[in-house]
Amino acid sequence: MGEITTLNECKEKTEGTIVEISSTDSRILGKMMSLGIIPGASFILLRRGSGVIVQIGYTKVALDAELAMLVRIKPRR
Amino acid sequence: MKTIVLAGSPNTGKSVFFCSLTGKYTTVSNYPGTTVEIFRGIAKISGKAVEVIDTPGIYSLKPVTEEEAVSVRLLTETSPDLILHIVDAKNLQRMLPLTLDILKGSTPLILVLNMMDEAERLGVRIHKKELSRRLGIPVLETSITKGQGINALKKEIGSQLSKQGNAKRKNRHGNLALVHSSFKNHREAEKLLDGVFFKGAPNAFKGLEKFVLHPFGGSVLITFILYVGLYLIVGRFGAGYLVNMLEGELFGRLIIPWAERWTEMYIPGVMIRQLLVGEFGIIALGLRYAFGIILPIVGTFFFVFAILEDSGYLPRIAFLADGLMKKIGLNGRAIIPLILGFGCGTMAVLVTRTLENRRERIIATFLLTLAVPCSAQLGLILAILSSEPRYLLGWIIVITAFFTITGVLINTLLPGRRTPFFMELPPLRLPTIKAVTQKTFARMRWYFSEIIPVFMFISIFLWLLTVTGIWGVFSGKLTPILDLMGLPQSLSTVFLYGFFRRDYGAAGLYDLYMQGLVNSVQLFIAAVVLTLFVPCVAQLAVMVKERGAVVTALIVLTVAVTAVIAGIMLNKILF
Ligand SMILES: Nc1nc2c(ncn2[C@@H]2O[C@H](COP(=O)(O)OP(=O)(O)OP(=O)(O)O)[C@@H](O)[C@H]2O)c(=O)[nH]1
Ligand SMILES: [Mg+2]
Numbered sequence: 001m002g003e004i005t006t007l008n009e010c011k012e013k014t015e016g017t018i019v020e021i022s023s024t025d026s027r028i029l030g031k032m033m034s035l036g037i038i039p040g041a042s043f044i045l046l047r048r049g050s051g052v053i054v055q056i057g058y059t060k061v062a063l064d065a066e067l068a069m070l071v072r073i074k075p076r077r
Numbered sequence: 078m079k080t081i082v083l084a085g086s087p088n089t090g091k092s093v094f095f096c097s098l099t100g101k102y103t104t105v106s107n108y109p110g111t112t113v114e115i116f117r118g119i120a121k122i123s124g125k126a127v128e129v130i131d132t133p134g135i136y137s138l139k140p141v142t143e144e145e146a147v148s149v150r151l152l153t154e155t156s157p158d159l160i161l162h163i164v165d166a167k168n169l170q171r172m173l174p175l176t177l178d179i180l181k182g183s184t185p186l187i188l189v190l191n192m193m194d195e196a197e198r199l200g201v202r203i204h205k206k207e208l209s210r211r212l213g214i215p216v217l218e219t220s221i222t223k224g225q226g227i228n229a230l231k232k233e234i235g236s237q238l239s240k241q242g243n244a245k246r247k248n249r250h251g252n253l254a255l256v257h258s259s260f261k262n263h264r265e266a267e268k269l270l271d272g273v274f275f276k277g278a279p280n281a282f283k284g285l286e287k288f289v290l291h292p293f294g295g296s297v298l299i300t301f302i303l304y305v306g307l308y309l310i311v312g313r314f315g316a317g318y319l320v321n322m323l324e325g326e327l328f329g330r331l332i333i334p335w336a337e338r339w340t341e342m343y344i345p346g347v348m349i350r351q352l353l354v355g356e357f358g359i360i361a362l363g364l365r366y367a368f369g370i371i372l373p374i375v376g377t378f379f380f381v382f383a384i385l386e387d388s389g390y391l392p393r394i395a396f397l398a399d400g401l402m403k404k405i406g407l408n409g410r411a412i413i414p415l416i417l418g419f420g421c422g423t424m425a426v427l428v429t430r431t432l433e434n435r436r437e438r439i440i441a442t443f444l445l446t447l448a449v450p451c452s453a454q455l456g457l458i459l460a461i462l463s464s465e466p467r468y469l470l471g472w473i474i475v476i477t478a479f480f481t482i483t484g485v486l487i488n489t490l491l492p493g494r495r496t497p498f499f500m501e502l503p504p505l506r507l508p509t510i511k512a513v514t515q516k517t518f519a520r521m522r523w524y525f526s527e528i529i530p531v532f533m534f535i536s537i538f539l540w541l542l543t544v545t546g547i548w549g550v551f552s553g554k555l556t557p558i559l560d561l562m563g564l565p566q567s568l569s570t571v572f573l574y575g576f577f578r579r580d581y582g583a584a585g586l587y588d589l590y591m592q593g594l595v596n597s598v599q600l601f602i603a604a605v606v607l608t609l610f611v612p613c614v615a616q617l618a619v620m621v622k623e624r625g626a627v628v629t630a631l632i633v634l635t636v637a638v639t640a641v642i643a644g645i646m647l648n649k650i651l652f
Contacts, residue, residue, distance in 0.1 A: 034136035036171040050400035
């Protein structure tokens with residue numbers, strides 16, 4: 001099991017589980033949740049650029065670094 | 078009449094379903110946030126007329142953007158007879174929480190699992206009977222674009238509506254807006270789907286999908302699309318070949334000479350003849366510009382654009398452009414209204430609703446007004462300047478520079494801050510010929526219903542100004558300004574058209590160019606000034622409605638001054 005880090009630190013092809021979203025802003029939490037970014041969900045990081053593209057279930061979501069930094073995750077392996 | 082509302086997350090097929098129920102077209106595109114206002118239509122269901130309402134997509138009952146707020150208000154503050162919650166079946170897990178929220182209201186609900194074709198291809202299985210039992214509402218499967226499941230759904234709607242009496246219910250949950258999707262809701266949805274929803278194979282990330290998002294491959298693709306789509310199809314084919322055929326051959330050789338002979342024979346008064354076939358006449362100018370010049374360009378543009386929209390490419394561009402957009406106080410999301418602006422600025426200003434805060438909406442509106450040419454302008458400028466590539470390049474550089482510099486400036490000057498970027502990327506889908514042609518024609522019809530009254534007005538207005546002699550005085554007043562920009566007086570008409578319609582301004586410039594009345598440097602300066610110059614009246618009206626009169630006035634003033642200064646500066650540099 002890997003260390004807990006943020007989505008923004010992950011390399012491409014990283015797989016893992018979302019642990020928490022470190023924000024108290026209900027707008028941000030709401031946005032993330034409705035896109036499937038909720039604690040317990042597993043993800044794959046598809047692409048890194050100035051932000052990231054992650055896949056959760058059948059949904060692909062683009063997030064900028066600012067938001068990716070808030071998503072704390074646990075990589076698999 | 079009974080009312081049903083189509084609601085759900087963005088990009089789940091609400092608008093396709095609206096079209097198939099009512100036969101009325103509203104834009105369907107493969108990206109979240111296509112519909113930005115409420116559309117109403119009438120459908121025949123079980124022999125009865127029913128009002129159907131299409132709404133902008135929402136992620137939850139807690140709206141983030143303006144167009145979402147419109148839907149949430151409709152769902153929470155009005156009392157329709159039935160709500161259809163339309164979801165993307167493969168993403169049921171994250172869309173079901175919204176169903177639970179809507180269920181807290183008192184309006185009867187049907188859950189529609191759409192895009193079953195894609196879900197099945199991935200091997201997703203859903204026990205809809207059990208789900209329906211657990212939720213206590215009807216659950217139906219559809220693939221609306223394939224026409225599958227629509228009849229069964231219509232039947233269900235009919236029986237739901239006839240079950241209720243005719244008495245109007247009141248929407249019980251006045252403060253539903255407060256019960257937004259919470260974490261608890263997601264857990265509840267998870268439990269409900271246990272033993273009901275079975276995931277299929279993961280959707281692979283490879284091939285085209287990977288290429289499109291590749292930093293290098295992506296840029297190659299954008300360049301290729303700009304070259305083929307804009308330059309070859311719109312510029313060379315639409316503005317070059319088609320305009321030549323329609324304006325040069327059809328109008329120039331057939332319609333206008335014929336109209337001249339006809340009026341000569343049957344219309345006695347010189348004045349009325351002037352109104353029809355004179356310099357600014359309805360036929361000689363209005364109709365010729367509208368159908369000979371603008372139609373082919375706008376048509377080819379809308380065609381190229383429809384393909385882009387339906388492919389699902391635009392949200393990917395938003396991701397790639399996010400870093401750049403942040404330099405001008407926007408985020409990647411704003412690229413969609415800005416790109417739409419190349420089609421029609423009026424449409425684009427409406428779409429700025431999808432931006433998250435007022436500051437972003439103001440910046441985007443400003444840039445749309447100043448530095449984004451609409452399709453007719455762009456096509457004609459490509460056609461006029463392509464004979465002199467260095468001026469075409471110069472035009473691109475100057476406009477890009479104005480876009481960037483004013484963007485950076487306004488970002489530093491305006492108080493406030495941009496919002497972070499997030500966006501759902503829909504699957505890349507192959508655009509269908511039917512959807513693309515339907516959209517192209519629907520947009521052209523809309524476009525022409527907008528411009529025909531305006532061109533009638535311009536023709537009559539200019540005719541009045543000419544016969545009363547006011548025009549001479551007025552264009553005399555414009556001469557010193559034109560002089561400063563090194564432009565001949567004949568361009569004053571062009572600027573006046575440009576004020577009413579950008580596309581007419583560009584068409585006027587094209588006309589002068591064809592008659593050889595302006596040299597290349599003047600063409601270049603005029604092209605720049607006309608591009609930057611104030612928006613057309615239609616866009617102005619939408620701006621006032623969306624941004625308010627004060628902001629609009631400030632934007633227009635800044636834009637007009639900037640355009641004139643640009644012209645004067647270029648003239649100083651080039652002469
Ligand atoms: N494969 C497949 N595609 C579908 C189906 N229904 C809709 N689509 C596609 O999904 C995309 C979105 O459709 P729209 O009707 O614009 O979605 P919407 O829910 O109105 O979206 P917003 O207006 O953004 O809220 C379009 O590209 C449609 O062609 C379906 O059953 N199967
Ligand atoms: Mg829609």
